[in-house]
Amino acid sequence: MPEASAPLFRRAVIALSGGTVDDAVxxxxxxxxxxxxxxxxxxxxxELDWTQPLDADVAERSEEAQRVLDAxxxxxxxxxxxxxxxLVQARDVGAAIVDEAAAREADLLILGLPYRTRFGxxxxxxxxxxxxxxNAPCAVWVVREKMGEExx
Amino acid sequence: MTAPRPPLHGRKLGDRRVVVDxxxxxxxxYAGPGTMIAKAAASAPxxxxxxxxxxxxxxxxxxxxxxxxEIGERLSKKLALPIFSSDAISSSAYxxxxxxxxxxxxxxAWMTWSIWVAAAIALMLTIVxxxxxxxxxxxxxxxxxxxxxxxxxxxxxxxxxxxxxxVDYVMTVAVSSASAxxxxxxAFEVIAPYKVELGALVIILVTAANLRGVRESGNIFxxxxxxxxxxxxxxxxxxxxxxxxxxxxxxxPPAFAEQPGTQVFTLLLLLKAFAGGSVALTGVEAIANxxxxxxxxxxxxxANTLIIMALLLGSxxxxxxxxxxxxxxxxxxxxxxxVLGQVGSAVxxxxxxxxxxxxxxxxxxxxxxxxxxxxxxxxxxxLAQDDCMxxxxxxxxxxxxxxxxxxxxxxxxxxxxxxxxxSVDALIPLYSVGVFICFTxxxxxxxxxxxxxxxxxxxxxxxxxxxGAVLTGVVFLVVASEKFFNxxxxxxxxxxxxxxMMMFIRHQYAAxxxxxxxxxxxxxPQPHRHNRVxxxxxxxxxxxxxxxxxxxxxxxxxxxVYVSExxxxxxxxxxxxxxxxxxxxxxxxxxxxxAVIAPLVAYLDVLDRSxxxxxxxxxxxxxxxxxxxxxxxxxxxxxxxxxxxxxxxxGRPHTVVINVPYRRDEARAAAVAAQVEPAGTLxxxxxxxxx
Numbered sequence: 001m002p003e004a005s006a007p008l009f010r011r012a013v014i015a016l017s018g019g020t021v022d023d024a025v026x027x028x029x030x031x032x033x034x035x036x037x038x039x040x041x042x043x044x045x046x047e048l049d050w051t052q053p054l055d056a057d058v059a060e061r062s063e064e065a066q067r068v069l070d071a072x073x074x075x076x077x078x079x080x081x082x083x084x085x086x087l088v089q090a091r092d093v094g095a096a097i098v099d100e101a102a103a104r105e106a107d108l109l110i111l112g113l114p115y116r117t118r119f120g121x122x123x124x125x126x127x128x129x130x131x132x133x134x135n136a137p138c139a140v141w142v143v144r145e146k147m148g149e150e151x152x
Numbered sequence: 153m154t155a156p157r158p159p160l161h162g163r164k165l166g167d168r169r170v171v172v173d174x175x176x177x178x179x180x181x182y183a184g185p186g187t188m189i190a191k192a193a194a195s196a197p198x199x200x201x202x203x204x205x206x207x208x209x210x211x212x213x214x215x216x217x218x219x220x221x222e223i224g225e226r227l228s229k230k231l232a233l234p235i236f237s238s239d240a241i242s243s244s245a246y247x248x249x250x251x252x253x254x255x256x257x258x259x260x261a262w263m264t265w266s267i268w269v270a271a272a273i274a275l276m277l278t279i280v281x282x283x284x285x286x287x288x289x290x291x292x293x294x295x296x297x298x299x300x301x302x303x304x305x306x307x308x309x310x311x312x313x314x315x316x317x318x319v320d321y322v323m324t325v326a327v328s329s330a331s332a333x334x335x336x337x338x339a340f341e342v343i344a345p346y347k348v349e350l351g352a353l354v355i356i357l358v359t360a361a362n363l364r365g366v367r368e369s370g371n372i373f374x375x376x377x378x379x380x381x382x383x384x385x386x387x388x389x390x391x392x393x394x395x396x397x398x399x400x401x402x403x404x405p406p407a408f409a410e411q412p413g414t415q416v417f418t419l420l421l422l423l424k425a426f427a428g429g430s431v432a433l434t435g436v437e438a439i440a441n442x443x444x445x446x447x448x449x450x451x452x453x454x455a456n457t458l459i460i461m462a463l464l465l466g467s468x469x470x471x472x473x474x475x476x477x478x479x480x481x482x483x484x485x486x487x488x489x490x491v492l493g494q495v496g497s498a499v500x501x502x503x504x505x506x507x508x509x510x511x512x513x514x515x516x517x518x519x520x521x522x523x524x525x526x527x528x529x530x531x532x533x534x535l536a537q538d539d540c541m542x543x544x545x546x547x548x549x550x551x552x553x554x555x556x557x558x559x560x561x562x563x564x565x566x567x568x569x570x571x572x573x574x575s576v577d578a579l580i581p582l583y584s585v586g587v588f589i590c591f592t593x594x595x596x597x598x599x600x601x602x603x604x605x606x607x608x609x610x611x612x613x614x615x616x617x618x619x620g621a622v623l624t625g626v627v628f629l630v631v632a633s634e635k636f637f638n639x640x641x642x643x644x645x646x647x648x649x650x651x652x653m654m655m656f657i658r659h660q661y662a663a664x665x666x667x668x669x670x671x672x673x674x675x676x677p678q679p680h681r682h683n684r685v686x687x688x689x690x691x692x693x694x695x696x697x698x699x700x701x702x703x704x705x706x707x708x709x710x711x712x713v714y715v716s717e718x719x720x721x722x723x724x725x726x727x728x729x730x731x732x733x734x735x736x737x738x739x740x741x742x743x744x745x746x747a748v749i750a751p752l753v754a755y756l757d758v759l760d761r762s763x764x765x766x767x768x769x770x771x772x773x774x775x776x777x778x779x780x781x782x783x784x785x786x787x788x789x790x791x792x793x794x795x796x797x798x799x800x801x802x803g804r805p806h807t808v809v810i811n812v813p814y815r816r817d818e819a820r821a822a823a824v825a826a827q828v829e830p831a832g833t834l835x836x837x838x839x840x841x842x843x
Contacts, residue, residue, distance in 0.1 A: 046172075054159050054168055054169075054170050055157065055159065055170050059172040060172045060173060060174070060175075063182050063185060063186075066174060066176065066177075066182050067182040067183075067184075069174070069177070070177070070181040070182045070183070073177070073181060074181060078220075085174065085177065086171060087171070087172040087174055088169050088170065088171055088172065089169065089170045089172055090167075090168070090169035090170070091167075091168070092167065095162055095164065095167040095169075096162070096167070096169040098162075098163070099160070099162035099163055099167055099169060100169070102163055103160065135163070135164075
């Protein structure tokens with residue numbers, strides 16, 4: 001049984017998708033990290049298809065991709081927290097997130113999950129979250145955003 | 153991409169990823185499409201000296217604050233009260249003395265009228281305070297009397313109010329520091345010869361505190377104000393209890409008491425007493441000037457703080473006058489005890505509480521100047537936004553304070569101290585003249601405001617403000633005529649001079665804006681004028697070649713000009729030039745009178761004259777090669793002629809002056825020499841960041 005004072009995590013990787021749930025995920029992570037003085041690493045993955053080389057000059061020039069991480073840094077600054085940001089290009093988002101968490105020896109991976117439905121109305125969980133749940137060597141938290149009014 | 157990075161292998165076969173550099177993230181943050189926000193690092197100094205200066209500034213003034221932190225710098229009512237009210241509340245410490253000094257001229261029997269005079273002043277305070285309360289709500293962007301007069305009476309009346317207020321704020325700083333030191337000098341005679349220097353030091357310390365930001369200065373100055381309010385109210389309460397229980401007895405006349413006069417008690421004497429006591433109102437307008445400094449809801453908080461201030465000021469003023477009357481206190485000369493001192497001594501019996509009251513009174517008198525340090529810069533900033541003051545006054549410094557206003561106020565107040573040798577007697581006639589002009593204009597402005605607005609109760613509101621305008625107008629006339637020959641005439645010169653200056657500045661800005669104005673919606677056509685480049689050279693070197701490469705990116709019409717006083721050297725340069733840059737013509741201008749700049753300008757004039765008259769004048773780019781020195785002493789050795797050339801050519805029509813820097817340590821110097829340096833990198837290298 002862990003000690004009552006032991007931190008929930010020492011280093012967490014936060015996967016950011018650029019969606020509306022990012023804000024809540026970053027705030028939540030900062031809140032937990034503040035009490036335990038834990039490290040936070042925000043990762044945003046730009047997925048490249050096979051028509052481009054993996055080191056193509058895409059993410060660095062993409063304002064949109066940079067903005068996802070800048071927004072997370074801004075939240076951290078406002079809440080007087082610390083956050084390292086990493087921009088990654090990969091073929092598969094889920095694999096890149098899990099690999100980054102493993103490479104950084106994170107003991108927690110936090111992912112945001114937007115509430116989306118398919119055409120038939122069935123909840124769509126996407127590919128990255130199931131991949132992370134199945135393959136991440138560390139603990140995984142998934143923060144699902146609340147249902148939109150039309151979904152309830 | 154800044155540098156290619158090897159792909160990182162994942163945990164599963166075939167999973168690979170590339171971590172991408174974020175070179176902007178150290179200095180900027182993307183906030184929206186095409187919009188970046190500079191981080192603190194982008195504003196940080198890049199030189200060793202600059203970094204050292206920044207460290208010292210951070211120690212003295214605090215770490216720079218970002219605009220986002222402005223809301224945290226806003227004042228709560230608790231903190232705003234001492235900041236904006238120390239001037240007004242401090243005047244209750246001497247306003248009763250001013251009334252008694254006039255009434256005593258008619259004999260002791262008329263001293264009892266002091267309470268009625270004080271009541272009339274309290275009534276005026278009520279009218280003025282309620283009027284400014286409406287100003288806070290009606291004009292939440294601040295500016296007080298200036299904005300009210302500008303909006304309702306016209307821009308020039310606004311300038312009169314602003315000029316009057318500014319003069320008064322300067323005088324408040326000079327008078328409060330001089331009087332605080334005069335008080336100290338009576339206790340410690342040794343400081344008397346250094347009053348001016350110590351006064352200047354005091355002003356510099358208050359300036360430094362204010363440059364640390366409004367909230368921090370508030371924290372520093374709040375305690376003395378609250379201490380004075382507490383002690384004065386306690387003295388009044390004890391005095392009232394003593395009066396009610398019959399324990400208050402008339403005191404024996406103090407040392408240096410004013411001798412009762414034999415003048416006939418007339419309406420004019422009463423008016424003079426009223427005008428004398430009206431100094432209690434100075435500083436009341438400060439809150440209306442600084443509404444944006446309050447926490448939201450700004451207007452409501454400012455209005456409520458103003459009412460609290462008026463209540464405190466009125467209570468202390470009336471209370472001291474009433475209790476003083478019960479104890480038969482006397483007006484004294486400058487060397488004698490004040491009314492506050494006499495009341496404190498009577499009610500506390502000269503113990504610790506009396507000493508505390510005196511210390512708090514001395515401190516608040518001393519800190520009265522802090523109100524000016526908050527009100528003046530805000531007023532100057534609003535004037536700057538209206539183009540009536542240099543625009544620098546609207547810029548906020550590292551700590552979000554209006555640094556220019558603070559520093560200029562301090563400088564002028566120190567100059568006044570030196571000019572008047574820190575003499576309170578010499579400075580006081582210049583004090584509290586301007587504020588009544590501003591009261592009158594703001595009250596009159598509010599009359600027009602109510603009449604325009606026609607909201608419910610407009611008739612009685614405009615009647616009250618109209619009455620207030622007449623009352624404060626009369627006080628102004630009495631104060632100005634009373635003090636005119638003692639020095640108030642200077643104020644009546646300063647104010648028009650300031651107005652003239654502000655009108656001149658407004659005219660200048662308006663004229664330049666007209667010149668720079670573009671027709672709205674007009675599409676800008678492609679430039680069609682011919683460009684030519686002239687490169688003044690001092691020889692054939694890498695800096696010149698660098699400038700030449702920049703020139704090639706502008707046009708093909710390039711010529712180098714070598715102004716020489718030595719024909720032998722000219723031949724050498726010509727030969728080297730022809731070898732290094734055969735495709736660019738070199739013009740050698742022999743200068744037997746050894747001048748360098750003038751022959752170059754003359755050559756440019758000749759070029760212009762030789763241009764076909766039927767064609768539009770070309771744009772001449774003068775590219776000045778400049779060797780960038782690394783240290784301050786090196787800078788003295790180089791580029792003196794280049795600087796002079798730039799200054800001379802800046803005003804020349806159809807001429808663009810460009811400095812092309814060449815850095816000794818540039819790793820690509822060899823490439824530059826070989827003329828393969830892309831021109832664009834020179835511009836980038838000039839940003840001083842060098843990455």
